[in-house]
Amino acid sequence: MRVLTGVDLPVGSPGGSVELLRDLYLAPDAPIAAEVFMLGGDGAARSPVELDVPGKQLDGSGFWAYTRALAAAIRARFPEDGHDLVHLQHLAFGATPALLRAFPASPTLAFVHGTDLLFAADHPTQQEVLGQAVAEAGAVSVPTAAMADLLPVRPRRLEHIPWGVPDRLLADPPPRAEETDDKGGLRLLYAGRLTPEKGVDNLLEAVARMDGVGLAVAAPTAEYAALAARADVSRVHYLGWLSRPALWRAFAAHDLLVVPSVRLEAFGLVAVEAQACGLPVLHQRVPGLAEVLADSSLAVDLASGPQALLDAVAWLAKDHAALADLRAAGRRNAARFPLSRTAREILRLSAELVERGP
Known part of the structure; x- marks a missing residue:
């Protein structure tokens, strides 16, 4: 054909x-x-x-x-x-x-x-x-x-x-980096475009109030420059716009992917790829994404203010068993796609x- x-x-x-x-x-x-x-x-x-x-x-x-x-x-x-x-x-x-x-x-x-x-x-x-x-x-x-x-x-x-997601990723994901210890904060990651519907401003507001939590951002260079010109990114480690293999390695090197989209996600490929790499996902429940992730990730009302994200991250930082459960659920979910x-x-x-x- x-x-x-x-x-x-x-x-x-x-x-x-x-x-x-x-x-x-x-x-x-x-x-x-x-x-x-x-x-x-x-x-x-x-x-x-x-x-x-x-x-x-x-x-x-x-x-x-x-x-x-x-x-x-x-x-x-x-x-x-x-x-x-x-x-x-x-x-x-x-x-x-x-x-x-x-x-x-x-x-x-x-x-x-x-x-x-x-x-x-x-x-x-x-x-x-x-x-x-x-x-x-x-x-x-x-x-x-x-x-x-x-x-x-x-x-x-x-x-x-x-x-x-590519079958080769499901069959052979990159090795996970060593987990953070109880004294260290979670390594948060945002990966994707920085357009308004992605809700990154809500994420930055919450991160600014967190102690000991690092946020890495993988996003297009021009969009990150525009974000840095209007928002406080002093707590952000900018990774650049990563190639696909580099992004998968970044997934394996962090503790939690945050997807704060405020309108819709047709599917949420970045979240499913993260799950395939053993990275738990915390997301805003929006059309499309809520359907794909279901109960394999942690849904939080990020649009209501920073407190919901603060509470979720604080809980997961203390409860490594919950984080491990999310990791396992995410791998099972990614295998469906x-x-x-x-x-x-x-x-x-x-x-x-x-x-x-x-």
């Missing part, structure tokens, strides 16, 4: 959605064979193909002009008979309407990533694009049931396919759509 897919983001962009794109389509052992495009180059033969399409915008007539230009670049680079199926990613952004415009007769499978839902809630153009994509796609796949509830229109066919299963389900559904036709 020949798949065409892509996102209108530059190669190397941060975020879980891009990591999932690499895992499924671009890694040396990627389970799905596909031609993939991103932004940033001249369309030469490389993986992913980099298309040079300037003028990206979020709203209004400028967005539609950019989408038309992107559709033209896609048609010029990829022949119409070169694929059997189009996988639509990031449903509220330019790549999806461009692909629908470029290849209107191709069967399509659309994937909800979460960021598309957030932008659609805040931008009228993105709401329109999301609704069009959901209505026109042959099928829509959501990683959690909560994402289905947030779709603006009913799709022709809805499938629940959870995302997954191998990437190989995600790929099998995607390929099954893709084959059905190709057989059915547009």
Whole structure:
């Protein structure tokens, strides 16, 4: 089966959605064979193909002009008979309407990533694009049931396919670093984007009131610089934006991952990868993440103020047995989400759509 897919983001962009794109389509052992495009180059033969399409915008007539230009670049680079199926990613952004415009007769499978839902809630153009994509796609796949509830229109066919973490991580996680002793505070870690919906300000407020607790942050450089310009990060050890293997080693070197998101997480890949590395997770109960983690992690109301996090960290610092229980529960939970299963389900559904036709 020949798949065409892509996102209108530059190669190397941060975020879980891009990591999932690499895992499924671009890694040396990627389970799905596909031609993939991103932004940033001249369309030469490389993986992913980099298309040079300037003028990206979020709203209004400028967005539609950019989408038309992107559709033209896609048609010029990829022949119409070169694929059997189009996988639509990031449903509220330019790549999806461009692909629908470029290849209107191709069967399509659309994937909800979460960021598309957030932008659609805040931008009228993105709401329109999301609704069009959901209505026109042959099928829509959501990683959690909560994402289905947030779709603006009913799709022709809805499938629940959870995302997954690389099987090699589940089989051979990095060795855990030595545990902290009773006199030392917990080594907290935050890993991910620093956009407003991630709730990092709530985390910093709590850490500022903790004694003997260290917080490490793995995040994009520009976003961390913006955070440091407006917030007190004197208690933060900045790790940089880590490669995937380096991030997994960081998971193994800390005691608790904090996920303070305040709106939604489509799935929460970073939390599940942390669990696979034996790192317990403390999180804000938001749609998507609450479904994936269930009772395998510690849910705390981080949005109500710093005290809930203070109490949870103080308890876990004293009760190492509770921390060990969370570690074991996390490993069991991560084992439910191998990437190989995600790929099998995607390929099954893709084959059905190709057989059915547009």
